[in-house]
Amino acid sequence: MAPSHTVRILDGNTFVVCEATGDIEATPTEPTGLFSLDTRFLSKWVLTVNGERLNALSYDDLQYFESRFFLVPGLATHYVDAKLSIIRERAVGGSFRESITILNHDEKAVDLEIRMDAACDFADLFEVKDEILNKKGEIYSEVEPDRLRLGYRRGNFKRETVISSSVPPRYDRNGFGYTVHLEPNEQWDTAIDVQTLAVGPGGRDLRMGLRVHGTERLALQHDLEDWIAKxxxxxxxxxxxxxxxxxxxxxxxxxxxxxxxxxxxxxxxxxxxxxxxxxxxxxxxxxxxxxxxxxxxxxxxxxxxxxxxxxxxxxxxxxxxxxxxxxxxxxxxxxxxxxxxxxxxxxxxxxxxxxxxxxxxxxxxxxxxxxxxxxxxxxxxxxxxxxxxxxxxxxxxxxxxxxxxxxxxxxxxxxxxxxxxxxxxxxxxxxxxxxxxxxxxxxxxxxxxxxxxxxxxxxxxxxxxxxxxxxxxxxxxxxxxxxxxxxxxxxxxxxxxxxxxxxxxxxxxxxxxxxxxxxxxxxxxxxxxxxxxxxxxxxxxxxxxxxxxxxxxxxxxxxxxxxxxxxxxxxxxxxxxxxxxxxxxxxxxxxxxxxxxxxxxxxxxxxxxxxxxxxxxxxxxxxxxxxxxxxxxxxxxxxxxxxxxxxxxxxxxxxxxxxxxxxxxxxxxxxxxxxxxxxxxxxxxx
CATH class of the missing domain: 1.50.10.10 (Glycosyltransferase)
Incomplete structure (x- = not known):
């Protein structure tokens, strides 16, 4: 499928609206982001390689709950001879999972700085719809050894986005990054997990016991196959x-x-x-x-x-x-x-x-x-x-x-x-x-x-x-x-x-x-x-x-x-x-x-x-x-x-x-x- 302005991925209680590159940059006029239970859990999710934004070649709408994005560095005017391919594969199903694969097509080794800028405004969907963001609670960001925790609290109302990666990155309050060395024809990949938490009185996750259609791609696929078969x-x-x-x-x-x-x-x-x-x-x-x-x-x-x-x-x-x-x-x-x-x-x-x-x-x-x-x-x-x-x-x-x-x-x-x-x-x-x-x-x-x-x-x-x-x-x-x-x-x-x-x-x-x-x-x-x-x-x-x-x-x-x-x-x-x-x-x-x-x-x-x-x-x-x-x-x-x-x-x-x-x-x-x-x-x- 050729790139278009927005891509939508959903599974019941959770959905993502993003650009054709897979990037998320929330705007006041469009419900861009990762949403669950009427809250935006990601308002920024931007991938760069060596400080450069990526250009979309195409994306595949694999299933309602997953998409794959094919990207190269640089602008559309000069990507023809790009020596790198970047593939982002994303799925939602009670959470948000993204795998990133980078392939080096060059005849020589390359050193890459891979960066994901991440942020969350925890906007209520009504705030997005009315284009008025007026948060009365506290937004916080906590860097832990193995994860980045973005959160919002207002009294007993608490929402958190917890980000972790299969390849350990360097976390900071604004995202995370990797330093990668790739030999010719070598590839690098990582799997990123984004958990959304809705915490109520007593610290209980409100979605405990909630049946989702599966938390893994295989479970989601089997659920869809059963649905179609019936x-x-x-x-x-x-x-x-x-x-x-x-x-x-x-x-x-x-x-x-x-x-x-x-x-x-x-x-x-x-x-x-x-x-x-x-x-x-x-x-x-x-x-x-x-x-x-x-x-x-x-x-x-x-x-x-x-x-x-x-x-x-x-x-x-x-x-x-x-x-x-x-x-x-x-x-x-x-x-x-x-x-x-x-x-x-x-x-x-x-x-x-x-x-x-x-x-x-x-x-x-x-x-x-x-x-x-x-x-x-x-x-x-x-x-x-x-x-x-x-x-x-x-x-x-x-x-x-x-x-x-x-x-x-x-x-x-x-x-x-x-x-x-x-x-x-x-x-x-x-x-x-x-x-x-x-x-x-x-x-x-x-x-x-x-x-x-x-x-x-x-x-x-x-x-x-x-x-x-x-x-x-x-x-x-x-x-x-x-x-x-x-x-x-x-x-x-x-x-x-x-x-x-x-x-x-x-x-x-x-x-x-x-x-x-x-x-x-x-x-x-x-x-x-x-x-x-x-x-x-x-x-x-x-x-x-x-x-x-x-x-x-x-x-x-x-x-x-x-x-x-x-x-x-x-x-x-x-x-x-x-x-x-x-x-x-x-x-x-x-x-x-x-x-x-x-x-x-x-x-x-x-x-x-x-x-x-x-x-x-x-x-x-x-x-x-x-x-x-x-x-x-x-x-x-x-x-x-x-x-x-x-x-x-x-x-x-x-x-x-x-x-x-x-x-x-x-x-x-x-x-x-x-x-x-x-x-x-x-x-x-x-």
Whole structure:
């Protein structure tokens, strides 16, 4: 691979962002460094030979957890006749390990001064994100005979980076160095170990007992091989589909995150670099996308979120009894309550989605024991929906932040400050109720009724939930329908006035099942119409709206995860051809990102740009973008659990050719699904 600006290596709780040379030089505008548990453990890691910086010839992205860098001394203008080769090989997996190999190609011996400058600012990830570094504790550096210890302490909060080398170097407070003599054609190498320590009260390492995927390269490799072997196999005449699928499976392995103090269980972290932690909404939606392929993520996600379900009223964390968390952080700012993510509960959708995932997981897995285990958590979730989330007594879920300093203003998935607006572009007052959350609540009650009747032995509660769901659907279709547009409003304000813009949220409504059947066709036409559908994916906000911007985060950009749920919703209502059109667009877009879809990309029309335009600050890899191709495969093949069996009803676009998905796991054991494309894309929209 040719050198690029940054290289990213990750393994669940730990990740590295560096230059194409392997060097790390932290900047205020980019999350460069070695990060773990929301703390930067290396802010400088610069290799020089005889005082000279190195130039990158290339680097190899060997696996998600390791990279190799091929370097020579000097600048690009004069390295052609370089007599030295330098190879850096790096792996992360609970720690950071780097091997350095230097080869002398000269006809004579050479004497080298090899130096690694090392430093750490121990920045909280929020400090990096906000470009404000304001450390209130003490940064220290201790030189020991066999290691260099870089540390930070503030009260009981302590973080350390401990560096050692297989070849003993000369340590100093700013790094370490070696004096090396190499004969012609001789090579020298060393292995450097960088341990990161998170010390809590009593001097205990907070990560003791945390399951990582291995601390050695071989263990990491075996873990990845096992992960891939357990996942279904995808073969396709359209080779890019199979390549994208494999990329997604590997990225899901990389994004597995182990929350502290929860037995080493893993769930999907939201995304690199800003969100390598537990998010309720993101983890649940990712599990829904990937359930046919990696079902084990769903069980652990449900258990972990249940263990951290809200139990009290806490305005700082926006916690309520029964509420499912939004985000958990482990850095300094969370430890000292300078921000509320310890955990933070400011999301209105994660609680109903928790019930949705539990039901969907049981339908696929047959794991009735987990449904029984989480009965009380589900009942508390329904209590939150009915008693605590309905802020104005209208029968809907509303939000208004109680933490006015650091809490989120918008607590739906479109959580940027300007994502909710009226048609004239103005922003509504609070509290606000967004449409897709009402759909999630409807779906949760329908699914909860099934669970109550079949697993909890409570038919009366099942009947109650079904009545409430039916009333919610009727009320919603009355209050949210924009008659002059033929779609549902994005949100309501506290006076019941509609935020009457056309948005991608209507696709989530189709997925939840809250859309009246006689209105579904109008919604389907909007989703594949030119105002929302770019040819690559569905815009978050329709072209022509006052706040529309093709690179607006939630006001016109395309989010692959969002588009995948729109396709699933279309398929639910029988619009299989339209779902295939959308799926084809996103899978085509994946080719331009080497199979790794970013968090978001520009909402420009396909005919205008000819390629999907990158969004400047998008996370990549990101969990629910990684899950999008998997959900689209499910949607195109029509994979649905039915009466204990897997139903397959494929509808593929022409040109995709034959697709086979082998060994799909579920309560049926493992089965195969096959499909061939027959849809004429040009017939749609005529």
């Amino acid at each position: 996942a279904p196999k995808v073969n396709s005449e359209h080779g890019q589909v199979a390549a994208t699928y494999r990329k997604c499976i590997v990225d899901l392995a990389a994004l597995r995150f182990s929350p502290l103090s929860l037995g080493g269980q893993t769930l999907p972290a939201a995304g690199l670099p800003w969100f390598m932690t537990m998010f309720g909404r993101d983890s649940i939606l990712t599990c829904l996308q990937t359930l046919p392929f990696t079902p084990e993520l769903s069980a652990t996600t449900l258990r972990i979120l249940a263990a951290l379900q809200g139990t009290r009223f806490d305005d700082f964390r926006e916690e309520d009894p029964g509420r499912i968390l939004h985000e958990m952080r482990y850095g300094e700012s969370a430890a000292f309550e300078e921000q509320p993510h310890s955990p933070y509960y400011g999301a209105v959708d994660s609680t109903p989605l928790f019930v949705v995932l539990l039901d969907e997981y049981e339908q696929w897995s047959g794991d009735g024991a987990l449904v029984k285990e989480l009965e009380q958590e589900c009942r508390r979730a329904f209590t939150w929906i009915d008693d605590y989330a309905d802020l104005i007594g209208s029968g809907y879920i509303w939000y208004e932040r109680r933490n006015t300093d650091t809490g989120l203003e918008n607590q739906c998935w479109k959580d940027s400050w300007d994502s909710i607006s009226y048609r004239d572009g103005t922003l509504p007052p609070f509290p606000r109720a967004t449409c897709e959350v009402q759909g999630y609540a409807y779906d949760a009650k329908v699914r909860g009724a099934r669970l109550a009747r079949e697993f909890w032995g409570d038919p009366a509660f099942a009947d109650q939930l079904e009545r409430e769901a039916a009333a919610l659907k009727e009320r919603f279709n009355r209050d949210w329908w924009v008659a002059d547009g033929g779609y549902y409003a994005l949100a309501l304000d506290p006076e019941g006035r509609q935020c009457d813009v056309l948005s991608s949220n209507i696709g989530h409504l189709m997925w939840s099942g809250i859309v009246d059947d006689d209105r579904a066709e109008q919604i389907a036409h909007h989703l594949v119409g030119p105002r929302l559908f770019t040819g690559w994916g569905v815009r978050t906000l329709a072209e022509g709206e006052v706040r529309y911007n093709p690179i607006g985060y939630h006001n016109g950009a395309v989010w692959p995860f969002d588009t995948s749920f729109c396709a699933w919703g279309l398929r639910r209502y029988g619009f299989a051809d339209e779902a295939a059109v959308i799926a084809n667009g996103i899978l085509d877009a994946a080719r331009y990102f080497d199979g790794r879809l970013p968090e978001a990309f520009g909402g420009y029309p396909r005919e205008q740009t000819k390629f999907p335009v990158e969004y400047p600050t998008a996370c990549s890899p990101q969990a629910w973008s990684t899950g999008a191709p998997l959900l689209l495969l499910r949607t195109m093949l029509g994979l649905e659990p039915h009466d204990g069996h897997l139903a397959v009803e494929p509808r593929l676009p022409v040109g995709m050719g034959r697709i086979e998905v082998l060994d799909i796991p579920g309560r049926w054991g493992r089965v195969d699904a096959f499909a061939r494309g027959r849809l004429d894309l040009h017939q749609l929209g005529d």
